[in-house]
Amino acid sequence: MRRGGGSLGARSAALVAALVAALLLLLAPVPAAAQQPVPPDPIGQQEPEPPPCQGQLTAAEATKQKIDAHNARPHQFVVPRQAAALQAYDAEAAALNAEQQTTLTALRSCLLQLQNRLAIRNELHPQVTGAPPPLTISSTRRDAIRKGRDGLPAGWPPVNVSKRPAVPRGTPARPLYDAIRQGNPKINPDVDAVLQGRSRPQVGDPDPSRPGRQIQARSNGNAAVSADHIITIARLMYTAEFIRLRPDDMWAVATAASNLQWIASDVNSMKGSGSMSVVAGIDPKWRADQVALEKRTLAALIDIMKRIHDTYGEG
Structure with missing residues (x-):
């Protein structure tokens, strides 16, 4: 008797892609007509900031790669002769499902915080043509x-x-x-x-x-x-x-x-x-x-x- 193991479908890739698209949309620049050069902080040197949600995005993409590798392996098993292999494959699928839930939840939470922060920034610094940009901090x-x-x-x-x-x-x-x-x-x-x-x-x-x-x-x-x-x-x-x-x-x-x-x-x-x-x-x-x-x-x-x-x- 042949049984298929617990492979993971396209849901992971679609969710990661959707969240990445949301991140890019949040980070879309203000139209050029509304921008002015950002003056440097006169006290000290401004340090570059890491991309927002980079850690959460990296973790989600790493989980997706594990899922892709899992799905790429043979997942048709002859039972009872390969029952142990089937059980191991299904256990890995369950673990990856849980890991995916954790990483996507963390990414969603970060995106929500970023969305809130950008909304606050836009209230503090109205995004209109000719308005001064936010000042950097060193x-x-x-x-x-x-x-x-x-x-x-x-x-x-x-x-x-x-x-x-x-x-x-x-x-x-x-x-x-x-x-x-x-x-x-x-x-x-x-x-x-x-x-x-x-x-x-x-x-x-x-x-x-x-x-x-x-x-x-x-x-x-x-x-x-x-x-x-x-x-x-x-x-x-x-x-x-x-x-x-x-x-x-x-x-x-x-x-x-x-x-x-x-x-x-x-x-x-x-x-x-x-x-x-x-x-x-x-x-x-x-x-x-x-x-x-x-x-x-x-x-x-x-x-x-x-x-x-x-x-x-x-x-």
Whole structure:
């Protein structure tokens, strides 16, 4: 009597191929028209990152190769004379089925995490034409952020936050602030970039913060405007969700293009590390609009940070 052993069908190859296709789709670049050169981190040298899900993909492909080799061997057995060989073949098939389930589950999980991370990245850095790209982080900055965060005093951040939050020099929180603030934002005020759906204002454009006034010129003739953190780095320093992030995620949130806007440079200086609500000499309606923008932006950033915690845990 002849019996066929437990060969494994095309399901493994199809699943691996589908998951690889999903990975490539997630990693598809933004259309060229929407890209700008990614500036290097001014602190240290950026190190190349390994391809995402590479370990899980390699494991899944290795399992597929084992399955292909299993199926390629003769799998017709004469029983009872070859009963032992049949049993061994079927046992190997069962083991490979279990291994396939494990490796594909791990690959699916990694792809889901990657999908979540890319969704978060696109919220922090809107993928629109002219928008600035995410800033890279070097190992030097990563270490400085980790060291600064580990040096925070117990109970940080304080519960009460003023409208002009500050991180004074010489205080325990200052090293973390400096590690995050240096070179941030890295947007050349003389180069156009789309922030909050608006291109960089030009000399002579109306200044919305002070109706009747126009955007002035710098000494080089370009518009005197600055890329302003809607929620300042100092304010983030007093946000519990921010402090609990991993260094790379802290940097991603602190450099988010969704938290930047163009404003007149002198107004940006008056705002400092605080809220626009305390800035004098600006239009009351524009101030109210800015305060509403601050509330929306802070709520959105906190929601993103909570989702980062849920996906990757705390730092």
